[in-house]
Amino acid sequence: MGSTSQRRKRATIHDVAVEAGISRGTVSRVVNGERYVSEAARTAIEDAIAKVGYVPNTAARNLVMQKTQAVGFIVHEPHSLFLNDPNIGEILLGANASLSDADYQMVCLVIDSDRDTDRVARYLSGGFVDGAIIVSARKNDPITRVVSGLDLPAVFVGHPPELDDVPFVGIDNRGSAAAITSRLLETGRRRVGMIAAALDRDSGADRLAGFTDALGDHFDPRLVVEVPLYEYSAGVTGMRELLAREPNIDGVFAASDAVAAGALEAIREAGLSVPGDIGIVGFDDSSWAARCSPQLSTIHQPAGSLGRRAAETVLAQLRGDEVKLGGILLDTPIIWRDSA
Known part of the structure; x- marks a missing residue:
């Protein structure tokens, strides 16, 4: 055997x-x-394909058809949050399930810096994907502008503030x-605060607005x-700050479960109990929510379903179906547990 190995020759249509x-x-x-191929001919060809090991050259075929059979899954979050945030993971898996059923490949694109933004913008402009699913779009997000400018079939998980169409x-x-x-x-809490995260995107800003609505005249800024982010460490620092501002606080709405879990640590660190001294949601x-002790009262966000519906919306655009502009809103029931 020589020092260099011969690459196995790829089977071609001619071989089949x-x-x-x-x-x-x-x-x-x-x-x-x-x-319009007879069953006998089709069977003979399928048997020959299996025997010679022929694999279609999808890259060449896609080049001719000007299709990639790929959809970009774009997440504008730090790499650490992409890996640790269970919601992003569930959205991704839900989207991938629908794309896989339609024989499309998902391409994950994570944006954590201006350099990432430029790289992903070039990638999208190069025609490497047929459509895009965009998660965590921010205000004045350059990727949002790139997608709009390319007229690329796309859907957002969440509503980018500057786009209505x-x-x-x-x-x-x-x-x-x-x-x-x-x-x-309703549990009798009177000094209720909030750890508000991610106010540069619609989810964070809207959760703060809802908290303000519920407090009404009792809202205290x-x-x-x-x-900055929906993460555990932000909950720890945020809760410490709340306790410093108001030692008698007896209720907290945390903008995400990860933030709430961090807040629980800070409450225990201060020698206080949940829900005895402070109720938290x-x-x-x-x-x-399930890992915390006590388990968290929370809002159920159907992350997997969000991913599936997003993928279905992109696929409908790729088929040429008419897609109604505007939003599809999924139900979010309250899940009441022991933390409040």
Whole structure:
């Protein structure tokens, strides 16, 4: 055996035609899924494909058809949050299930810096995907502008603030936040604060607006601490700040379950109990909610369904179906547990 190994020659349509004893044109029609081929010929060709190990060159075929059979899944979050946020994971898996059923490939594109933004913009402009699903779009997000400028079939998970004429799949963050804050108030809490996260995107801003709606005349802006991301460490620092501002606080709405889990640590650190001293509620009904002790009262966000509906919306555009502009809002029931 020599020092360099020979690469195995890739089987071609010609090899299949020779093995089956059928013309290359007929083999090509079978490979491309066309009809008007006899059952006998189709069976012979399928047997020959299996024998010679032929695999269609989808890259070449897609080049001719100007299709990639791929959809970009674009997440504008730090890499650490992409890996640790269970909602993003569930949205991704839901979208991938629908795309896979339609024989489309998902391409994950994570934006964590300006350099990432430029790279992804070039990638989208190069025609490497047929459509896009965009998660966590921010205000004045350059990727949003790139997608709009390319006229690329796309759907947003959540509603980008500056765009009213794009399809999106989401939830009523404002109404849901108001509902769970009201439920918290019904337990008798009087000094209720909020750890508000991600105010540069619609979900964070709307959850703060819902909290404000529920408090009405009792809203105290001093009892709102703003943190940048939906993450555990932000909950720890946010809760410490709330306790410093108002030692007698007795209720907290955290903008996500991860934030609420961090807040629980800070409450225990201060020698206080949940729900005895402070009642706390979160948002998402993610794995964080079940891992906490006590388990979190929260809003159920159907993350997997959001991903599936988003993928279905992009696929409908790719088929040429008429897609209604505006949003599809999914239900978000309150899940009441022991934390409040």
